[in-house]
Amino acid sequence: MNRRTSRAHAVVTGAGSGIGRAFALELAKRGGKVVCADLDEATAKETVVLIEQAGGEAIAVACDVAIEQQVRQLSEAATTWLGRTPDLVINNAGIGAGGLPVGEAPLDDWQRTLGVNLWGVIHGCHVFVPQLREHGRGGIINVASAAGFTAAPRMAAYNVSKAGVVSLSETLAAELAGTGVAVTVLCPTFVRTNIFGGELIDPAAAEVARRIARLAGFSPERVARMTLDAHDRGRLYVMPQLDAKALWRLKRLAPAPYARVAGLMGRFAPEPEPTQEER
Structure with missing residues (x-):
């Protein structure tokens, strides 16, 4: 097994919380140096403090992955x-969205969801893959979701964004075959993170998702460990839970x-909360 996640020089986006923070902490435990990127620099700095308290090395960088220039920076x-280009890049930054059917979900929500969840990963791959290919080593881990293939109703923008990440990862795996660069795409179902509190998720749907995550979801730490171990084994797909x-x-x-x-099943989904005007 190629222990490419051991002593890695890594970049993790969305490292300020949830799965991203868990990835950063686990990589530091494995002796790596971690660049913790997040839209919210304050939360990224909190992750750095946790790593340093455990004896690891990390820095925080503010980055909106939806903007190519910021990913280049x-x-x-x-x-x-x-002191050199990274040898492991984890494109994890993402937001939640859902609650309305196609035609009712605002196009602004579509644009924001695709901008972060899909274009953020595209930007990460576009900027970092040539560096990895040139050096013939390392790996890319893209965080998608089981939503990318389950296609649950009232989650179209989120589903489409994650399906795109799966397809991009599959394409990269084909293009990078034989180069020494490994590709892994993570497709979990419910993980106990703060993604359900996103502003693009209907509150009623978010509460149902939180309840399921509390009862049956995996911890982000468990998901991160499983994914890094699978990446070391050269696995393309990682579906941590049996339901996925x-x-x-x-x-x-x-x-x-x-x-x-x-x-x-979608017909039994909770109806969106009425707006102030509808009340």
């Missing part, structure tokens, strides 16, 4: 601090019945 900051694996297989075996069942 992140690359420059990482190279300067690390079952849905992946079911949809491929019986796509039409799957869509009908998903549609029926």
Whole structure:
């Protein structure tokens, strides 16, 4: 097994909380140096403090992954601090969105969701992959979601963004085959993070998701460990939970019945909270 996550010189986006913070802390435990990037620099600095308290090395960098120039600046900051280009990049930054069907969800929500969840990963790959390819080592981990293939109703923008990340990762795996650069895409279901509190998620739907995550979700620390170990083994797909694996297989075996069942389940989803005007 190639222990590429051991003593890695890594960049983690969305490192201020949730799975991103868990990735950063775990990489530091494995002896790595970590560049913790986040839109909220204050939370990224909190992650750095946790790493330093545990004896690790890290810096915080403010970065909006939806803006290419900021990702390029992140690359420059990482190279300067690390003393060389990173050998592991984790494109994790993302936001939650959902609650309304196609045609009712505002286009602004679509643009913001795709801007962060899909374009953020595209920017990360566009900037960092050429560096990895040139040096013939290291890896890319893209954080998608089981939503990228489960296609749950009322989550179109989120589903599309994560499906794009899966497709991008598959394409990269083909393009980088034989180069020494590994590609992994993470597709979890429910993880106990703060993503359900996003401003683009309907409050009623968010509360249901939080409840499920509390009861059946994995911790971000467990997901991070499993993903890094799988990356070391050269795995392309990581689906930490059994329900993700079952849905992946079911949809491929019986796509039409799957869509009908998903549609029926969607009818039982909570209705969005009425606006102040509707009240």
